[in-house]
Each structure stands twice: as structure tokens, then as C-alpha cells.
Amino acid sequence: MCLAVPGKVEKIYDAQGTRMGKVNFGGVIKEVCLAYLPDLEEGDYTIVHVGFAISKIDEESAQQSLRTFEELGLLEEELEELRETDFETGVSAVSSSPKGSSPSGTES
Amino acid sequence: MKYLTEYRDGAKAQRLAAEIRRIVTQPWAIMEVCGGQTHSIIRNGIDQILPEQVEMIHGPGCPVCVTPLAAIDKALAIASRPEVIFCSFGDMLRVPGSNDDLFKIKGAGGDVRVIYSPLDAVRIARENPEREVVFLAIGFETTAPANAMAVKLAKQQGITNFSALVSHVLVPPAIETIMNSPGNRVNAFLAAGHVCCVTGFAEYPALAAKYNVPIVVTGFEPLDLLEGIRRTVLQLEKGQAKVENAYPRVVSEQGNRAAQAVIEEVFEVTDRGWRGIGTIPGSGWRLNSDYREFDAEYKFTVSDISTCESPLCRAGEVLKGAIKPNQCQAFGKECTPRTPLGATMVSSEGACAAYYNYGRFVHLERPAIAEQVS
Ligand code: SF4
Numbered sequence: 388m389c390l391a392v393p394g395k396v397e398k399i400y401d402a403q404g405t406r407m408g409k410v411n412f413g414g415v416i417k418e419v420c421l422a423y424l425p426d427l428e429e430g431d432y433t434i435v436h437v438g439f440a441i442s443k444i445d446e447e448s449a450q451q452s453l454r455t456f457e458e459l460g461l462l463e464e465e466l467e468e469l470r471e472t473d474f475e476t477g478v479s480a481v482s483s484s485p486k487g488s489s490p491s492g493t494e495s
Numbered sequence: 496m497k498y499l500t501e502y503r504d505g506a507k508a509q510r511l512a513a514e515i516r517r518i519v520t521q522p523w524a525i526m527e528v529c530g531g532q533t534h535s536i537i538r539n540g541i542d543q544i545l546p547e548q549v550e551m552i553h554g555p556g557c558p559v560c561v562t563p564l565a566a567i568d569k570a571l572a573i574a575s576r577p578e579v580i581f582c583s584f585g586d587m588l589r590v591p592g593s594n595d596d597l598f599k600i601k602g603a604g605g606d607v608r609v610i611y612s613p614l615d616a617v618r619i620a621r622e623n624p625e626r627e628v629v630f631l632a633i634g635f636e637t638t639a640p641a642n643a644m645a646v647k648l649a650k651q652q653g654i655t656n657f658s659a660l661v662s663h664v665l666v667p668p669a670i671e672t673i674m675n676s677p678g679n680r681v682n683a684f685l686a687a688g689h690v691c692c693v694t695g696f697a698e699y700p701a702l703a704a705k706y707n708v709p710i711v712v713t714g715f716e717p718l719d720l721l722e723g724i725r726r727t728v729l730q731l732e733k734g735q736a737k738v739e740n741a742y743p744r745v746v747s748e749q750g751n752r753a754a755q756a757v758i759e760e761v762f763e764v765t766d767r768g769w770r771g772i773g774t775i776p777g778s779g780w781r782l783n784s785d786y787r788e789f790d791a792e793y794k795f796t797v798s799d800i801s802t803c804e805s806p807l808c809r810a811g812e813v814l815k816g817a818i819k820p821n822q823c824q825a826f827g828k829e830c831t832p833r834t835p836l837g838a839t840m841v842s843s844e845g846a847c848a849a850y851y852n853y854g855r856f857v858h859l860e861r862p863a864i865a866e867q868v869s
């Protein structure tokens with residue numbers, strides 16, 4: 388029910404005063420209401436739910452997540468340090484192996 | 496397809512699962528609130544590649560499943576009227592009412608139409624001025640912008656033969672109900688990405704703090720889910736209870752402001768009954784008084800609703816995560832997607848249907864969750 392699918396905005400137009408557009412979902416083109424994304428431009432990617440675009444996909448964050456999956460392990464340690472410095476929770480981290488050591492070395 | 500296939504990579508999924516295995520040291524129960532996530536987890540076998548200490552508990556986040564029986568019975572009564580064109584999302588058609596479902600009403604001559612977008616219902620009303628067009632407006636926060644816009648446009652365009660039967664539900668009050676229910680085992684939540692896409696997640700830190708549970712905003716593709724689970728486990732292992740966003744390409748903290756404004760203009764918060772769970776205070780939206788003439792509940796007086804559930808069905812326990820679908824005696828026997836006894840067997844996002852469709856017939860024993868040391 389909350390399924391929402393990414394698609395590429397091909398065309399933006401006005402229909403009876405409502406901001407509408409044509410969105411391409413891997414070859415299938417559908418008419419979508421764009422009223423909730425006034426800044427969306429042709430060529431942008433958006434998440435569509437029951438005929439409404441509800442969010443513009445942020446390319447930078449998308450790349451960032453994919454890199455995270457690529458570099459898992461190495462990145463984890465950097466994040467760990469970040470978290471420890473950013474949030475003073477009073478709870479000590481489980482592992483605090485120094486940066487640069489092989490992440491596989493901590494495998495149990 | 497861009498932004499889809501790259502989040503379904505099997506090798507990366509294995510790597511994420513291995514990482515979760517590396518960091519986990521004790522049993523944890525994580526609830527995914529959203530039915531779309533339940534479907535994806537079972538379909539992609541994510542529960543099966545996780546280390547056995549991590550148990551996924553399936554939550555109440557399937558709007559089709561929790562729409563109260565009384566609302567379904569009202570819908571059926573209205574859809575049976577000869578002057579009505581009844582518009583609904585496809586997955587509501589087989590949801591069992593006390594005696595019938597929309598599919599049977601259609602078979603018996605009712606004008607029941609499946610629509611893709613709520614705006615289709617407004618168009619049908621414009622094209623059929625001599626008929627009454629009623630739209631069954633259900634859903635979580637995700638669907639509210641679309642449903643609210645349909646009503647707003649109908650009013651703007653003076654389409655008076657359009658009305659909506661609204662039964663909207665809200666996620667945060669449901670999280671509270673789960674945490675307060677006796678025997679609750681949930682240690683952390685994956686928050687539904689597309690709900691947060693609309694509402695943002697500013698409401699969640701208070702919940703995370705109140706119940707001392709990590710809440711991680713999570714997407715729907717296999718890698719998104721595994722990343723959400725990984726971040727949740729990391730927090731649990733560290734004894735943290737923070738709100739994190741593991742779906743930043745779609746979700747921002749403030750959500751979609753334009754959508755929130757229209758929701759506020761059209762809806763107001765109300766107590767709502769959840770099928771199988773009961774009434775949760777402040778857990779729904781209904782049309783506010785400015786839009787009363789578009790409210791099908793006021794337009795059509797429906798009396799004589801006396802609801803009756805199947806005595807075999809344990810959907811309420813399934814929805815709260817107390818049992819897995821295959822622990823219900825009727826699962827796969829009296830109850831199948833062709834002969835559903837409860838709504839959780841109807842919707843593809845219902846936990847019972849997901850377990851049935853992807854062959855989870857046997858209940859696997861999981862280690863008991865150890866007492867959490869604080
Ligand atoms: S398997 Fe069927 S009867 Fe059992 S809880 Fe699920 S929907 Fe209800």
C-alpha cells in the first residue's frame with residue numbers, strides 16, 4: 388500500500404490549475420500529480436505513490452549510500468569515530484579498534 | 496531501472512548481512528512497522544540471511560489490514576446503492592467484511608471501480624454528474640497527501656457529487672500501542688521510509704527516548720532494509736536509542752512541507768479503530784468540518800452495522816507481532832489468499848499473505864530474547 392516507485396520526470400505541465408507531469412518508470416509512462424514538489428524539474432527523479440510525486444530523489448545521498456555498501460567495514464570505523472565525537476552519550480562503544488587496522492581482524 | 500536495481504545487488508546484500516553478523520553479540524527483536532517492508536523482507540528472504548540473533552517482528556503497517564471492519568461494512572453498504580459509483584484501490588476489493596467483500600458487491604451488479612490515483616475518482620465524478628461517486632480513502636501518512644488533494648480539488652472545482660469515506664491511520668500512535676502492549680518484545684523499530692517522506696521524522700526522537708528504542712528510517716529495497724537493520728543493531732549493541740535516517744535519498748527530517756499543509760487544511764486528528772487491535776486514541780485522520788459535505792459518512796447515513804469477525808482469525812496478534820502468521824491454526828488451511836478469514840491474508844503486504852505466498856509454512860523456533868541489561 389505504501390509502495391512508492393522511483394521514476395524520471397519527462398514533462399511538466401498545468402492541467403486545470405494543477406501541476407502535473409509525465410513520469411517514466413523504466414519505460415512505462417504515467418501521468419503524475421507534481422503539486423507537492425514545486426521545485427521539481429524535468430530530468431529529475433522522484434518517488435511516486437498512488438499517482439503523486441512525494442519526494443525528489445537526492446542523487447548525492449543515493450551515491451553516498453551506495454558507497455557505504457561498497458566500503459562497508461572501512462567506513463564503519465570512521466563512522467564510529469564520528470559518532471563518538473558527535474554524540475556524548477556516556478555509553479562506551481563496543482569496539483574501538485584504531486583506524487587503519489583490518490576490519491576483518493575483528494571478526495568473531 | 497535507476498534507483499531500484501542498484502539496491503537489489505545480491506553480493507552487497509551478503510556483505511551487509513555479514514557485517515550485521517560481525518557486530519551482533521546477543522538476541523534482538525526488531526519490528527518493521529510497514530507492510531511494504533514486511534513484503535520485501537519475506538519476498539527477498541532477508542529474514543533468512545540475517546544472523547539468528549536478529550529476529551524481524553512484523554508490525555501493523557498494512558492499511559488494508561487494519562482498516563476497521565465497521566468501515567469495510569459501511570463501504571459495502573454504500574457500494575451496494577444503485578446511484579453510487581464506488582472507487583477503491585485494488586487491494587481493498589477482497590478484504591472481508593462481516594458478510595461480503597467489494598468484489599462480491601461488484602459481482603452482484605454494484606458499480607465498483609478500481610482506481611490507481613485518487614484523482615481518477617474526482618475525474619469519474621466530473622464525468623458522471625448524475626451519479627454519486629464515493630472514494631474509499633484509506634492509508635497511512637504516505638497516502639494522505641493524495642487523498643487530501645482529491646477532496647481539496649473536488650471542493651475547488653465544485654464537484655458536489657464526489658465524497659470520500661475516510662479511514663486514515665497514523666504510525667506514531669501505533670508504535671506507542673505496541674510498546675505499551677503486555678508481553679511486548681520489540682527492542683527497536685525500522686520506521687517506514689515513505690511515511691517519513693511525507694511527515695519527516697521530527698516526531699520520533701521523543702518516542703525513541705520515551706521507550707528507549709532505536710528508530711531507524713528505512714527504505715524498501717533489500718539493501719535499504721539491510722542497511723536499516725545494520726544501523727539498528729549497531730545502536731542496540733552500543734546501548735543507544737537514537738533516531739537515524741538510513742534512507743536519505745528520499746527522506747528529509749522535515750518531510751514534504753507542501754503535502755503537510757494540504758493534509759492540515761483537509762484533515763483533523765481523530766481516534767481510530769484498528770482492525771484486530773482496537774481503538775487507538777489520536778491515531779487517525781478524518782475530514783475536518785470545512786470539508787464535511789465531502790464526507791461520505793455524513794452524506795450517506797449507514798445504520799444497522801453490526802460487525803462479526805471470524806472466530807478462528809488471530810490477525811490482531813499477528814499485527815502486534817505477538818505471533819508469526821504460521822503459528823495461527825487456520826494458516827494455510829481454512830485461511831488462504833483465495834479464502835481469507837482475515838485482512839492480513841488479503842493484502843500482498845499483509846504478513847499472513849506474505850508468509851503464504853513465499854512458502855513460510857513452518858514456524859522456526861528462535862532463541863528467547865534475553866533480559867536486556869540496562
Ligand atoms: S492466517 Fe488467516 S486466520 Fe490466521 S491470523 Fe492470518 S488472516 Fe487470520
